[in-house]
Amino acid sequence: MTQSSMPELARKPSAGFDLKLWGPFLALAGLIVLGTLVNPVFLSPANLANVLTRTAFTGIIAVGATFVITTGGIDLSVGSLAAFTAGVMIVVMNALVGPMGAGWPVVLVGMLVAVGLGLVAGLVNGLLVTKGRIEAFIVTLGTMGIFRSLVTYLADGGTLSLNSGMRAVYRPVYYGGLFGIPTPVWVFAAVALIGAVILYRTRFGRYCAAIGSNDEVARYSAIDVDRVRLLAFVLQGLCVAIAVVLYVPRLGSASATTGVLWELEAIAAVIIGGTMLKGGHGRIWGTVVGAVMLTLIDNILNLTGAISVYLNGAIQGAIIIVAVLLQRGTASKR
Amino acid sequence: MSSQPVLVADGVAKSFGPVQVLFGVDFDVRPGEVHALVGENGAGKSTLMKILAGYQPPSAGTIRVDGEPVHLSGSGPAEALGIVLIHQEFNLAEHLTVEENISLGREIRRGFFLDKPAMRERARAALAELNCPVDPDARIRDLSVSERQMVEIAKAVSRSVRVLIMDEPTAVLTGAETEVLFRLIRRLTAQGVGVVYISHKLDEVKAISDRITVLRDGRRIGTHPAELLGHDDIAQLMVGRPMSDLFPPKEPPPPDAPVVLEVEGLSVPGWVRDASFQLRRGEILGFAGLVGAGRTELMEGLMGLRHRSAGAIRRDGQPLRVRTVADAAKAGIAYLTEDRKGKGLLVGKGLRPNLTLLALERYGRVFIDERKEAMALDRAIEEFDIRLKSPDALVGSLSGGNQQKLLLAKTMQVAPQILIVDEPTRGIDIGTKQQIYRFLHDLARRGASIIVISSEMPEIIGLSHRVVVMRSGAVTGTLSGDDIVEAEIVRYATGLKGLKGISHDPVLHA
Known part of the structure; x- marks a missing residue:
């Protein structure tokens, strides 16, 4: 007993593991300190709400990406x-304004269409x-091109605009809020909370991490590896749909340039948050922090003229690279 | 044969951490002879071979080349002295040509550029010397296994080889290809090359070698001229170890114990052909055979981990469908893999998620009850005597023995009535082995049925109530009672007894 407690005491002060855990935070x-020093306006509720609201889109997507x-x-x-989902949603809602009139029922149908499309797209990627036994990178590189092309086609190279009544x-949904906090921030928080519960507390979450660590071990442990992978892609599709539902009322339009580079922002948020790109170790709250950081940098640069x-x-x-360097440094110490 | 040995191992010993695998072994190769090295799995053949070829340094003892002590650090210096090891899995670049492979790492250059004509000439010369019909421009991936082997030998010849060490060279060859290889070996020895020949196939060893050295448990048992040893003499030398009290006394089930598992005509394409066996309640059934005999593949086929092309499974007399490990678990069958780190445990994760991974549904349908998990871990640590420095240690930081105990605990989480353990004590110390043997013995006594696959003969003999022997993907014999002796198992496993017809062509058409 006395012997076994020695190494623990010796290990604690090194805090190599803690840095990894708390690094993103x-x-x-x-x-935040830097932002406050640069400009006191940074800490104003209006600015913070603005930052979080703009984080919501990629943040929600990044939860799925985790x-x-x-x-x-x-x-x-x-x-x-x-x-593409935003485009289809707008087209559908515009078409329904005539028969149903501009009102909430049309919005609900539009939301259902978005969610359905997100789920189907996730299912296609996952299948x-x-x-199909194709690398996820290649499959989604392909579908990335397909979706982008479809929205361009749908908009005929221009912009799809939502009916002004609608x-x-x-x-x-975008500009409103509750207790002074904008709706997208509430939704982002809810998605992150549900994501964290799923990843950390459910069998599915545990299976995700097991498969990412070593899919052979997972297969030998009676896990239906294909089903779990498929569900992860479906979950990602659902998260995209939720983000779109919040995004469409912001500008009321969609075009070929909507959501450009969101995939990279989402992946960056996940990596900055401490999730390993090779899989096996996911961190939802890290992802949330990563997404917020990416928006904050933009915000701080806007507030300072320097x-x-x-x-x-x-x-x-640079921050992405530093984050990964820190991860590797602490990983090799262990 | 009066010539001085070219390569000598003098009292070579080797330890890996606390485990000693070679004890003061003497071995030598003379120019122009074939010196065979035989012994069971784990006897130390491959370790000795790697030391001779410079892949590993000996812990004690010396290696001499032409009488001079040498320190070979890596295969490079050894090859410079003309000592070449040909691995069982060849060391060839698949996508390069024969010619490029022969010169790989020793490219001839003219200025900055490769001197292709010179290298071509070298490849042609080496291939011609072996009278070998392989096209120098062919890509390795297009060659047959025996042609690849010829390229390996040609590569060695082009490095002016003096000692050629061959590890199981015929394991993947057909009978006709083996003949070609033997002619090639004889041509090399005629030129004064010394050959170290490692094989499990005793008839081949007898046919090709001049001298035979038998290793057992890391010790040299003897070196004899091949013409003085018969097959059975060799098998006997490989055997013959006193059985310690490592194993609890056997308590076989009564002969009328019900059959709980029956496998009939199971085939796994490329590995297993038409294998059948029965397992009784309370029985420990050993599966013996050489590495590659198809034992693991048979069990993985049974578990739904590999594709089965044929075969029926009956559980308690009822037909059973097993397509996944989950199906098997539902039928009370669990499998402990031989590949602890690759397929058994998540080495980057803690003990708790590893323990419960196979039976996670027992810890909650959707949400995981972590308290219940922690309690299960406490129980497992106590029951299986898992020793760890801290409760949140990563599995990768545990010793092999503790990892194995955790893997066993994980497998037992589904409370199987039929437990299949594959190499249950590989790479672990003797004390832990004894604990595992006792656990398996007690489990069977309580009415579970156990299948033990092992390449360690004493383990098979010490534990099993009956032994199924496999060779080249087929069941060649079943032994029980007093017939479970090493010499008899070796005869079935090496093809001296049992189905003769399949000795050379493996099961690629199953």
């Missing part, structure tokens, strides 16, 4: 899927990966 705290990446997969199609009805906003991408890129 510390970095977020650092950014599952896919935890199983060892990747989904590059989410940005294109978001654009191609599991039954916009008025739908508007509160550094050009055009360098936003460079700073984001």
Whole structure:
């Protein structure tokens, strides 16, 4: 007993594991301090609400991406899927305004269409990966191109705009709120909470991590590997649909440039948050922090005149690389 | 044969951590002879071979080349001295040509560029010397297994080989291809090359070698001229170890114990052909055979982990459909894999998720009851005597023995009535082995049925009530009672007894 407690005492001060666990949160705290120093406006409720609201789209998608990446997969199609779903949703709602009139029923049908489309797209990606035995990278590279092309075709190269009557009805979903907090932030929080419960507390979540760690061990442990992988992609599709439902009332339009690079932002958020790209280890709250950090950088650059906003991408890129370097450093110490 | 040995191992010993695998072994190769090295799995053949070829340094003892002590660090210096090891899995770049492979790592250059004509000439010369019909421009991936082997030998010849060490060279060859290989070996020895020949096939060993050295448990049992040893003499030398009290006394089930599992005509394409066996309640059934005999593949086929092309499974007399491990678990059948780290445990995760992974539905339909999991881990740690530094240790940081005990605990989570254990004590110390033997024995006594696959002969003999012997994917014999002796098992496993007709062509058409 006395012998076994020695190494624990010796290990605690090194805190290598803690850095990995808390790294993203510390970095977020650092950014907040930095933002406050740069401009006191940063901490104003209006600015924070603005940051969180804009994080919601990629943040919700990134929660889904956390599952896919935890199983060892990747989904590059989410940005294109978001654009395509938004396009279809607008077309459907515009078509229904005539027979049903501008009102909530039309919005609900539009939402159902979006969710249905997201689920089907996730199912297609998942089936191609599991039954088709094609690398997730290749499958979703393909569907990324397909969805992007479909939305461009749907918009005939231009912009699909929501019927102005509908916009008025739908508007509160993005611009409204509860207790002073905008609706997208509530939804983002709910999605993250549900995601965390699923990943950490359910069999499905445990299976995702097991498959990402070693899919052979999973197979030998009576896990239906294909089904779990498929479900992760479906979950990702659902998250994209939820993001789109929040996004459409913001601009009321969709075009070929909607959701461009969202897939990379989502993946970046996941990686910054401490989820390993090779799978096996997912961290939902880390993902949330990662997504918020990416928006914060943009926000801070906007509030200060010192550094050009055009360098936003460079700073984001540097942060991603530093995050992974830190992960590797702590991983090799163990 | 009066010539000085070219390569000598003098009192070579080798330890891996606390485990000693070679004890002061003497071995030598003379120019122009074939010196066979035989012994059971785990006797230390491959370790000795790797030391001779410079892949591993000996813990004690010396290696001499032409009488001079040498320190071979890596295969490079050994090859420079003309000592070449040909692995069972060939060391060829699949997508390069024969010619490119022969010169791989020793490219001839003219300035910055490769001197292709010179390298072509070298490849042609090596192939011609072996009288080998392989096209130098052919890609390795298009060659047959025996042609690849010829390329390996040609590669060795082009490095002016003096000692050629061959590890199970005929394991993947047909009878005709073996003949070609033997002619090639004789041509090399005629030129003064010394050959170390490692094989399980005793008839081949007898046919090709001049001298035979038998290893057992890391010790050299003897070196004899091949013409003085018969098959049975060799088998006897490989055998003959006193049985310690490592194993609890056997308590076989009564002969009328019900058959709980019956497998009939099971085939796994490429591995197992038409295998049948029965397992009784309370019985420990051993599966013996050489590595690659298809034992693991048979069980993985049974578990739904591999595709079965034929075969019926009956559980308590009723036909049973097993398509996945989950199906098997529902029928009370669990399998402990031989590949602990690759297929058994998540080494990057903690003990708790590993323990419950196979039976996670017992810890909640949707949400996992972590308290129940923690209690199960406490129980498993106590029952299986798993020793760990801290409760949140990663599985990868545990010793092999503790990992194996955790894997056993994990497999037992589904409370199987039929437990299949594949190499249950591979790479673990003797104390832990004894614990595992006792556990299996007690489990069978309580009415469970156990299948033990093992390449360690004492384990099979010490535990099993009956023994099924497999060779080249087929069941060649079933032994029970006093017939369970090592010499008899070796005869069935090496093809001296049992189905003669399948000795050479493996089961690729099953």
